[in-house]
Amino acid sequence: MGIDRRKFFKVSGLTALGLAGGSVSKVFSRETPYGDSVQTRTWGTEPPKGPLTAQRWAMVIDLRKCHEQPDCNDCVAACHSTHNVPDWGNPKDEVKWIWKESFEHAFHDQEHPYQQESLKYLPALVLCNHCDNPPCVRVCPTGATWKRDKDGIVMMDWHRCIGCRYCVVACPYGSRSFNWRDPRPKIQKIEPDFPTRSRGVVEKCTFCEERLARGMLPACVEACKYGAMHFGDLEDADSNVRKLLSERYTIRRKPGLGTNPEVYYIV
């Protein structure tokens, strides 16, 4: 069957050297002899248990509640075990989808030296903001990362990612991690319901789109015992997130950049 990313680059490299002008056409012309049965197949779209849908998913994180439990790591643990995120134990190879960051790092344009102690020293939960105007998507040359029209989730297609890391540079929030090495040996317990990644691809939070499709809330929201994480539809005026946003004072990360992040923080 097809060729993998590495082989593709090797072949393209050789081609560029002028060794084999014709090899490019061979690489691209994968024969797909479709039989009739593909066209006539009737795909269903509804899962057995109704999916959770929204016009625009958004998250509200109550940092006050979070700060009351400084030792709690439930959301991070739940996310990383659900999604087979490796634990390298060093910042150089680190792969993360959701993690704790100091307030001054997470909100560096909104802090000042005389800030409340609680904000100053206690960490804020950060993850991909599923920006409404995502710079990572603009730079991706392969379409491996894109914003879903139906609900605004910024998706990852690990089949298409070529590991160029443009998106890592473009994301102003550090939400993306690169797999410098094969992550499998560093996954404590492989979760059979979710794929792992391979060396050379970028990964990040996907708002648990695979769980939403099965009618479940994101793993972090479900794992939080203290009600610090809320997930809902921003377009629905009666939703939990809209209610919180209208009643509480909330901030977003780096709002001045125009990315329109969709993770809100109650401070």
Add this chain to the structure above:
Amino acid sequence: MYDAGKVILGIVVFLALVTFPLWYNLAGDASVAAPDLEKAEGTQCVEDAEWMRGHHMDLLDDWRDEVVRDGERYFVGPDGQRMEKSLSNTCLSCHVNKDKFCDRCHNYMSVDPYCWDCHVIPKEVM
């Protein structure tokens, strides 16, 4: 032409050497027995076996795009049952031993698909 005899002899020797593997295989019976694939545990595949033999890779490519890009995760199988478009969870739930099914044929065909770099073989991690 100078040394026509030697040149022609050279060409003949060259051709003989280059095509040697072909002759050798024709002369000896170098055919390898088709692999003995393990029978699936289920009774009904998502398509008929003959079609799957030639096109399972296209089907999996389709599934991949439909699931990841379009969010369409389910399909109605031939027996009217709703099933998940999933290599690890649907295909391998009947073809329980990847090494006795997928691998045997892939080895025989000398192909090396990289599905398993990421997709989990449930039996191996349970």
